[in-house]
Amino acid sequence: xxxxxxxxxxxxxxxxxxxxxxxxLGDIGEPAIKPLIRAMRxxxxxxxxxxxxxxxxxxxxxxPQLIRALSEExxxxxxxxxxVLAGMGPVAIPPMIAALHxxxxxxxxxxxxxxxxxxxxxxEPLILALKDPLWWVRVRAVWALGEIGDKRxxEPLIQxxxxxxxxxxxSAADALGKIGDKRxAVCLSKALKEPDSFVQVPATWAxxxxxxxxxxxxxxxxxxxxxxxxxxxxxxxxxxxxDPRALGAVQALLGDKDEYVRRAADEAIRKITxxxx
Numbered sequence: 057x058x059x060x061x062x063x064x065x066x067x068x069x070x071x072x073x074x075x076x077x078x079x080x081l082g083d084i085g086e087p088a089i090k091p092l093i094r095a096m097r098x099x100x101x102x103x104x105x106x107x108x109x110x111x112x113x114x115x116x117x118x119x120p121q122l123i124r125a126l127s128e129e130x131x132x133x134x135x136x137x138x139x140v141l142a143g144m145g146p147v148a149i150p151p152m153i154a155a156l157h158x159x160x161x162x163x164x165x166x167x168x169x170x171x172x173x174x175x176x177x178x179x180e181p182l183i184l185a186l187k188d189p190l191w192w193v194r195v196r197a198v199w200a201l202g203e204i205g206d207k208r209x210x211e212p213l214i215q216x217x218x219x220x221x222x223x224x225x226x227s228a229a230d231a232l233g234k235i236g237d238k239r240x241a242v243c244l245s246k247a248l249k250e251p252d253s254f255v256q257v258p259a260t261w262a263x264x265x266x267x268x269x270x271x272x273x274x275x276x277x278x279x280x281x282x283x284x285x286x287x288x289x290x291x292x293x294x295x296x297x298x299d300p301r302a303l304g305a306v307q308a309l310l311g312d313k314d315e316y317v318r319r320a321a322d323e324a325i326r327k328i329t330x331x332x333x
Contacts, residue, residue: 095107182197194224248278256289
């Protein structure tokens with residue numbers, strides 16, 4: 057059966073015929089790539105899935121067209137392209153790192169997500185990307201490292217908390233909280249002194265996730281901030297840490313002028329009391 061016939065066959069009502077057609081298209085290789093990308097736009101979920109299977113079988117030669125598919129308007133096409141690229145494993149890492157430089161933010165995020173799905177083999181290339189001159193490449197790399205959760209990323213991410221771009225600093229604090237390594241506590245405590253609340257608050261969340269009591273005194277000081285967002289983040293973190301030293305300062309926020317802060321204080325008191333009997 058020629059290629060046009062095989063493309064038609066992946067729409068056949070018999071699943072066995074569909075499956076064999078997809079494998080045959082994968083064996084054809086490069087000439088089948090563009091027809092298979094078009095098949096990923098079909099309404100039939102099975103056709104899209106089988107087209108992705110065939111593209112995955114073709115492998116590295118299909119990567120450029122799959123990267124283009126990351127910017128398709130159809131969400132399902134973008135999702136299937138992401139799935140196929142992630143399934144290729146390490147061979148997809150260099151082009152995915154390169155795609156982080158794309159000017160289309162959706163391609164950037166899809167590439168970062170693909171790298172996070174590939175997981176451990178992508179860690180070292182992502183660490184190198186933390187030094188990229190483009191801020192958005194650094195942000196996407198930080199996010200992917202946080203999702204992977206590999207401890208090798210902790211020290212490089214600690215350095216990224218001092219990045220010149222606030223969005224990178226924000227993302228690095230959040231990623232360190234996801235990884236949960238207590239080595240980050242000192243660095244995150246310093247981030248609490250940032251003038252920008254959009255960096256301070258992720259640092260408080262991260263410290264709350266780490267559960268380190270080393271930062272309790274600094275967090276208590278943050279409760280005096282004039283910015284409700286910072287007070288809210290700090291009181292949530294203190295509740296998660298559960299250190300009794302914070303109880304008096306948190307109780308004082310029950311009369312805070314901001315409702316979100318008052319609610320967070322009430323919840324934090326409950327957590328601290330429960331943890332300490």
